Amino acid sequence: MNVKNFAGIKILIVEDDLSSRLYLNKIIEKSGAIILNAGDGLEAIEISRQNPDIAVILMDIQLPLMDGYTSAKKIREFRDKVVIIAQTAYGLSGDMENMLASGFDDYLIKPIYSGQLIEKISSFLP
Numbered sequence: 001m002n003v004k005n006f007a008g009i010k011i012l013i014v015e016d017d018l019s020s021r022l023y024l025n026k027i028i029e030k031s032g033a034i035i036l037n038a039g040d041g042l043e044a045i046e047i048s049r050q051n052p053d054i055a056v057i058l059m060d061i062q063l064p065l066m067d068g069y070t071s072a073k074k075i076r077e078f079r080d081k082v083v084i085i086a087q088t089a090y091g092l093s094g095d096m097e098n099m100l101a102s103g104f105d106d107y108l109i110k111p112i113y114s115g116q117l118i119e120k121i122s123s124f125l126p
């Protein structure tokens, strides 16, 4: 498995399912990234506001309080440069349109494997 170096890069993981969140943290922490976590859509917006240096957001779609589409749309209103990657359980084209309209840059279909996650993130980094 290829280990990328994301040292100093701030990544926000938005995931309400605790075991999924721990799994994503485990994969990404090996890369040296600075990880922030949010468990719902409103928290994701709040953390994004407080951390203008977040480079990548991994956004779950089904979230409590506010779903991933709405949350991404709102974050996009004040962060035009951040990379927002959806984690979705669906792989449907209609869903993809909805995602692009909400400001997502790309998506990953669950279950997410470590190799594809790291590759996807690095494809957006310089």
Ligand SMILES: [Mg+2]
Binding pocket: 015, 016, 017, 060, 061, 062, 063
């Ligand atoms: Mg969820």
